[in-house]
Amino acid sequence: MSKKQLIMDTALELFAKQGFEATSVQEITSHCGISKGAFYLVFKSKDELILALIDHFMRQITSDIDHIVRNTKEEELLYQFFYTIYKYFYKHSDFAKVLFKEQSQTFNKALILKMQYYDKLLTNSILSMIDRLFGEAVKEIKYDLMYCVKGLINTYAQLFVFFVIPLDLNVLAQSLVEKTSLLAKHMTVPFISEDLVDLIRLCQPLNEEVTKEQIITVVDSKIAEMEESLEKESLVLLKEELLEPKFPPAVVVGLLENIRKHPHCKWVAYLLRRYFD
Amino acid sequence: MSKKQLIMDTALELFAKQGFEATSVQEITSHCGISKGAFYLVFKSKDELILALIDHFMRQITSDIDHIVRNTKEEELLYQFFYTIYKYFYKHSDFAKVLFKEQSQTFNKALILKMQYYDKLLTNSILSMIDRLFGEAVKEIKYDLMYCVKGLINTYAQLFVFFVIPLDLNVLAQSLVEKTSLLAKHMTVPFISEDLVDLIRLCQPLNEEVTKEQIITVVDSKIAEMEESLEKESLVLLKEELLEPKFPPAVVVGLLENIRKHPHCKWVAYLLRRYFD
DNA sequence: TATAATAATGACCGGTTAGTCATTTGTCAA
DNA sequence: TTGACAAATGACTAACCGGTCATTATTATA
Numbered sequence: 001m002s003k004k005q006l007i008m009d010t011a012l013e014l015f016a017k018q019g020f021e022a023t024s025v026q027e028i029t030s031h032c033g034i035s036k037g038a039f040y041l042v043f044k045s046k047d048e049l050i051l052a053l054i055d056h057f058m059r060q061i062t063s064d065i066d067h068i069v070r071n072t073k074e075e076e077l078l079y080q081f082f083y084t085i086y087k088y089f090y091k092h093s094d095f096a097k098v099l100f101k102e103q104s105q106t107f108n109k110a111l112i113l114k115m116q117y118y119d120k121l122l123t124n125s126i127l128s129m130i131d132r133l134f135g136e137a138v139k140e141i142k143y144d145l146m147y148c149v150k151g152l153i154n155t156y157a158q159l160f161v162f163f164v165i166p167l168d169l170n171v172l173a174q175s176l177v178e179k180t181s182l183l184a185k186h187m188t189v190p191f192i193s194e195d196l197v198d199l200i201r202l203c204q205p206l207n208e209e210v211t212k213e214q215i216i217t218v219v220d221s222k223i224a225e226m227e228e229s230l231e232k233e234s235l236v237l238l239k240e241e242l243l244e245p246k247f248p249p250a251v252v253v254g255l256l257e258n259i260r261k262h263p264h265c266k267w268v269a270y271l272l273r274r275y276f277d
Numbered sequence: 278m279s280k281k282q283l284i285m286d287t288a289l290e291l292f293a294k295q296g297f298e299a300t301s302v303q304e305i306t307s308h309c310g311i312s313k314g315a316f317y318l319v320f321k322s323k324d325e326l327i328l329a330l331i332d333h334f335m336r337q338i339t340s341d342i343d344h345i346v347r348n349t350k351e352e353e354l355l356y357q358f359f360y361t362i363y364k365y366f367y368k369h370s371d372f373a374k375v376l377f378k379e380q381s382q383t384f385n386k387a388l389i390l391k392m393q394y395y396d397k398l399l400t401n402s403i404l405s406m407i408d409r410l411f412g413e414a415v416k417e418i419k420y421d422l423m424y425c426v427k428g429l430i431n432t433y434a435q436l437f438v439f440f441v442i443p444l445d446l447n448v449l450a451q452s453l454v455e456k457t458s459l460l461a462k463h464m465t466v467p468f469i470s471e472d473l474v475d476l477i478r479l480c481q482p483l484n485e486e487v488t489k490e491q492i493i494t495v496v497d498s499k500i501a502e503m504e505e506s507l508e509k510e511s512l513v514l515l516k517e518e519l520l521e522p523k524f525p526p527a528v529v530v531g532l533l534e535n536i537r538k539h540p541h542c543k544w545v546a547y548l549l550r551r552y553f554d
Numbered sequence: 555t556a557t558a559a560t561a562a563t564g565a566c567c568g569g570t571t572a573g574t575c576a577t578t579t580g581t582c583a584a
Numbered sequence: 585t586t587g588a589c590a591a592a593t594g595a596c597t598a599a600c601c602g603g604t605c606a607t608t609a610t611t612a613t614a
Contacts, residue, residue, distance in 0.1 A: 021298060024601065035563045037605085046602065144452070147432065155428025156468065163480045165473070175421070175468035182463045183456065191433065191452035196442070203440045302572065312593045314575085323572065 004042050006032050008056065011049055016094035020050055020102050047108055050098075054111070057095045058118040059267030061088050065122065066270055067260065069129045077133060078180055082153070083173040089157055090169060096161050116204050126150065134184050141183075143197050144190030148183055152176055215271050216242060222268050231265060234258040238272055252276055281319050283309050285333065288326055293371035297327055297379050324385055327375075331388070334372045335395040336544030338365050342399065343547055344537065346406045354410060355457055359430070360450040366434055367446060373438045393481050403427065411461050418460075420474050421467030425460055429453055492548050493519060499545050508542060511535040515549055529553050 001009075010031045014023045025046055029039050043049045064084060072080045089096040103115055126146045130138060138145060156176070160167055219239045226232040234255040241247050241255075256273055259265040278286075287308045291300045302323055306316050320326045341361060349357045366373040380392060403423045407415060415422060433453070437444050496516045503509040511532040518524050518532075533550055536542040 025603085026601085036603085037563055038561080040603065041561075148429075148456070151428055151432025152425075154432065155424065159477075163477055165476050165480070171466070172468050175466045178464065178466045179425070179460065182459055186459045186463070187455065189448070189452045189455045191449050199442050200436075200440055203442070301570080303570095313573085314593055315591080317573070318591075 003034070003038065006034075007039060007042060007049070008053055012053055012094050012098060015050070015053075015101075016097035020098070047110065050102070050108070051110060051114060053095070053098065054114055054118075055267075057092060057099075058114075059270070060263065061085070062118055062121045062125070063260075063266040063270035064088070065125050066273075069125045069132070074133055077129060078177045079173050081129060082176045083169060085153060086157070086160075086169050086172055090160060090167070093160060096157065100158065100161050123150070130184070138184050141187045141190040143194055144192040145180070145184055145187065147192045149180055152179060210271060210274075212242070212275065215268075215275055218268050218271060222265060226264070231259045231262045235265070235268070242272070242275070249276075280311070280315065283311075284316060284319060284326070285330055289330055289371050289375060292327070292330075292378075293374035297375070324387065327379070327385070328387060328391060330372070330375065331391055331395075334369060334376075335391075336547070337540065338362070339395055339398045339402070340537075340543040340547035341365070342402050343550075346402045346409070351410055354406060355454040356450050358406060359453045360446060362430060363434070363446050363449055367437060367444070370437060373434065377435065377438050399427070407461070415461050418464045418467040420471055421464065421469040422457070422461055424469045426457055429456060487548060487551075489519065489552065492545075492552055495545050495548060499542060503541070508536045508539045512542070512545070519549075519552070526553075 007028065011023070011028045014028060014031065025039055026036060029036050032039075043052070065081065068080050068084055069077070102111070123146060126149050127142065130142050130145055130149075134142075134145075153176075156172060159165065216239065219235060219242065223232060223235050223239065226235070237247075238252070238255050238259075241252060247255075256269055256276070260269040284305065288300070288305050291305060291308065302316055303313060306313050309316075320329070342358065345357050345361055346354070379388070400423060403426050404419065407419050407422055407426075411419075411422075430453075433449060436442065493516065496512060496519065500509060500512050500516070503512070514524075515529070515532050515536070518529060524532075533546055533553070537546040
């Protein structure tokens with residue numbers, strides 16, 4: 001395991017147990033069996049570490065959700081959506097703990113911006129899911145419905161974030177599918193209107209778009225860190241396409257599919273998919 | 278204003294703006310225009326201050342909710358429940374901010390216990406509200422419904438905790454009444470079962486009952502700090518009843534009603550009501 | 555083996571914190 | 585005016601933090 005991975009794994013565990021602020025760099029390095037100086041050879045600051053952790057996990061989940069919302073057939077969509085989210089939280093419960101503990105903290109401006117960014121991605125995914133499933137019929141209530149879905153996810157997520165209980169994720173997902181469908185079908189008094197969503201957006205700073213150059217940087221770093229494999233080869237070809245389009249769409253889609261399932265490529269696949277669309 | 282009140286008001290404002298940990302005692306006392314030593318004449322520690330703040334506000338809201346759940350006619354109950362909660366959060370938005378910011382923090386064992394205690398009181402109120410409104414019909418889904426109600430409250434509360442937006446609390450309450458009713462009427466796949474509630478309870482330490490002696494202590498301190506008034510006289514009589522029952526129930530109920538509306542007596546009224554029942 | 559380059563160390567720095575306590579200031583009755 | 589008591593002060597302590605950097609250890613190379 002690389003030193004960076006070791007630090008991130010150890011820190012995640014400690015942050016989950018005692019919180020970000022309450023965990024000192026000294027404590028992290030002691031648990032890793034390395035010196036404090038070694039930490040600062042890998043991360044410029046303690047803040048950079050938590051930002052790296054958030055990125056590492058949120059990139060995976062947001063790109064997975066995006067893929068599901070776009071490619072799952074309608075009968076299964078809601079179920080897959082909830083199931084995937086909770087499966088992920090369940091698998092990475094330490095990360096879920098950190099996310100819930102620190103999400104409402106003020107101490108770090110960059111962290112808040114990052115959280116808002118991923119929240120916006122999730123919001124967009126939920127909205128397009130609602131559009132696909134219910135369309136015109138929920139026009140008046142779609143923003144409220146989106147807010148309810150986010151709220152339900154949060155509410156039930158706390159269960160296995162704060163208690164160590166064996167949970168049946170299948171029943172949980174089914175239960176949330178029913179609740180969402182019920183609300184979509186019968187709700188007539190929404191509270192969140194489109195105006196209100198606009199108002200909320202005004203309170204949040206805008207997140208700038210990802211540029212082509214930034215994507216190239218991400219692709220390059222992924223290529224550098226990966227071992228020889230089909231995924232790496234696909235990534236190299238996609239970079240060429242990025243610099244100078246030459247493949248037919250089918251080839252690009254195929255190459256994207258090649259890398260999408262690699263845990264470390266989900267995010268770059270997501271960025272490239274958005275770019276090539 | 279007493280020095281204690283001054284400190285609590287100032288601290289609440291600062292905690293809401295920048296968080297508990299990020300606010301130093303020095304900062305609080307500077308804003309108050311007093312010295313650091315003066316602070317420690319009033320509170321034994323910084324922790325005692327936040328505990329006092331939580332108690333001060335949570336006692337009011339939980340006793341208000343308890344009274345509404347017991348005394349509002351069924352047609353208006355759900356509406357009054359939601360409206361009262363949000364009215365309170367709206368009026369004391371600084372407290373709401375502190376509550377949401379610090380609720381998931383680990384740093385203080387006593388604080389967590391306190392939060393769990395008030396959460397349990399709210400849970401019980403919601404459960405008896407559900408029983409009153411829907412009774413046997415929701416037997417299988419009542420715990421899940423309770424969990425949804427708590428989740429909805431939390432979700433929508435974040436709106437005016439983190440954004441400064443004018444909100445129509447009337448529409449908000451109506452919207453939540455509809456959502457709750459919908460779920461109560463149509464839900465068939467609950468996730469939270471009675472077993473699961475028991476499991477969760479096992480994960481939380483039990484909160485001991487309030488003893489008669491503790492109630493007397495609270496009553497005494499209230500009597501000591503109050504000015505001469507009808508409320509104070511009622512409290513004195515209630516204390517006599519506590520030491521040696523002599524009044525008929527109607528008198529006790531009347532005395533309780535006398536003190537219930539006094540902002541500083543809501544909690545003691547709640548404790549006494551539970552004791553005399 | 556000798557030398558250069560790289561990796562890793564941990565003592566140290568400046569800064570902040572909660573909490574203490576010897577000292578000063580204010581009050582009020584005699 | 586005086587003296588006794590209470591209230592208030594803020595310099596001080598001890599501990600901890602994130603981050604730096606001169607020094608040392610390790611590895612690669614010639």
